[in-house]
Amino acid sequence: xxxxxxxxxQILRISIHAARRQREFSILTMAExxxxxxxxxxxxxxxxxxxxxxxxxxxxxxxxxxxxxxITCLLWAxxxxxxxxxxxxxxxxxxxxxxxxx
Numbered sequence: 001x002x003x004x005x006x007x008x009x010q011i012l013r014i015s016i017h018a019a020r021r022q023r024e025f026s027i028l029t030m031a032e033x034x035x036x037x038x039x040x041x042x043x044x045x046x047x048x049x050x051x052x053x054x055x056x057x058x059x060x061x062x063x064x065x066x067x068x069x070x071i072t073c074l075l076w077a078x079x080x081x082x083x084x085x086x087x088x089x090x091x092x093x094x095x096x097x098x099x100x101x102x
Contacts, residue, residue, distance in 0.1 A: 007054065015048040016041070019099050022092075036099060043098045050077035051091060 016037060019025055025033060037044070056071055056078070086094065 008049075011049050011052055012041070012045050015044045018048070018095065019044055022096055022099060024096055025099055040099055040101065043101070044095070046074065046077055047081075047091075047095055047098055049074050050081055 019037060020033060025036075028036070056075055081091075084090075
């Protein structure tokens with residue numbers, strides 16, 4: 001179970017790091033960035049986790065105490081993104097929209 005938390009933590013850390021590297025986002029002050037990230041971290045995490053190369057079904061199977069609704073949400077998001085067949089640039093643009101949404 002500790003491994004799962006480590007994976008989730010790594011996804012969140014990389015999500016925030018990638019957000020701060022976004023050209024449009026990086027021009028904001030650190031205080032503005034922190035405020036936006038506090039508001040939108042869940043959406044940013046969900047987008048990154050949905051594209052993360054991990055077997056979510058296996059993750060749920062190996063950890064029966066995992067929150068099934070979270071895994072279900074990530075599987076749904078992964079399915080939607082898969083159907084869109086986005087390339088890396090399009091995913092980056094989508095990430096910018098997620099970060100900058102009101």
